[in-house]
Amino acid sequence: MKIIRPIAITAASLVSSDVPEDEAVYSAGTTYAQGDLVRGNTSDTEHTVYESQADANTGNALTDTSKWLLAGATNRFRMFDAIVQAQTTNPDEIEVTFSTTSRVDSIALLNLSAGSVQVVVDDPSDGVVYDETYELVSTDGIVDWYSYFFEPIERRSDLVLTDLPPYAGTEITVTLSSPGNTVAIGELVAGLSRELGDASYGASVGILDFSLKERDTFGNVRVVERAYSKRANFTLYMDAGMTDDVVRILSRYRATPAVYVAAGNYDSTTIYGYFRDFSVEIAGPNHSVCSLELEGLT
Structure with missing residues (x-):
């Protein structure tokens, strides 16, 4: 599992955006x-x-x-407001460029609605050091030929990249494209990642739904759809030498939202939020075991 320790993206560090206010x-x-x-x-x-x-x-x-x-x-800044369900929207494309002062090697794009994503990292000395484009068509759930041909096309709603060159003082440009459609993004988080340990099988993921569901005296149900947040429970195994560092990192981010990435092949295990609880068992001379309960932001 990795934690992405976020940098602040403010009006001062936002170099440009094609989303009008x-x-x-x-x-x-x-x-x-x-x-x-x-x-x-x-x-x-x-x-x-x-x-x-x-x-x-x-x-x-x-x-x-x-x-x-x-x-x-505002619409331009919703993608930086720590509210995942509140999306920045724009016809056809969203392109933003922001500057960094500290090292950044990871970007998380959450609650997406787009066809493709391009990420470019431009260093003032070395020029463009990273330029990758990612298609967001999802293959999740395509388990046989029937679903391949007849299930509607789905797109990934979350994308996490942890392979950016860890430069400081760069400008990072993120372009979301879907010509002819409305492009939307709930949150863009950039920062420096750190390994916490290896997440084991047996993890559980789900959501907390804040929708209102009421039944009247005649038995009719009234549903008011509201936001939801992710939740998850993980068990992490780590070298004994990482124990104090993991406790220190988690304690430092007890009141700061961060991105937790448990398994890159399961988007559902990416949580942007806080830990509700954690404990570390020093299980032996060579390894420790961490129990981590996470709750995402709405």
Whole structure:
């Protein structure tokens, strides 16, 4: 299993993006109706969207929670807001370039809707050191000729790359393409990966569903679809010399979301979130065993 320790991708490090910020900037002199959306007008809020909670909403500061509701990041910045279900969308293509100061060798692209992904790493001294394109057609579930010919084409919704050259001070360009369709991505996470141990068979994966399902007095069911998050339980085996380092790393990221990649051939074992609990058993002089319970972000 690997952990990807994320770097912050902010407005300052975002070199370019072809996703427009179409939300109107808030103006104190404008009258807003209930449901109107605006973008913040200060350096701290310029990439944040607020929703008016009243009609005839004039001159009320965005900090007035009786008049304004914080709705989240702008479309351009949803892919960096640590909310996997909130997607950045754009027709045909999303192309972003961001700069790094620390070393980066991994990128996780989560909750994708695209046909292909291209990742380019450009170093100021060595030039382009990485340029790879990945098709997102999934072969999962294709187990016989019938499913090969008749099952609808599915695309991967998550892609994790851990083979980038570990340069610092680069510019990384990620291009998601699907001509003629709406391209979407829930989260882009970049950082430096670290081995935690070998995940053993017997792992369990699933989801926590926050949808509302209610049955009325006549037995009819009302379903309100809401977000969900991944969850998983793993057992890791590691060399004894890694024990203290693993405890130190997990303790450091106890309140910081990170990407955990248990098995590259199972996208369902990629979790972006926190550990709920972990314990390390020093099982012998040469190895230790770690029990790790993870819960993903919505």
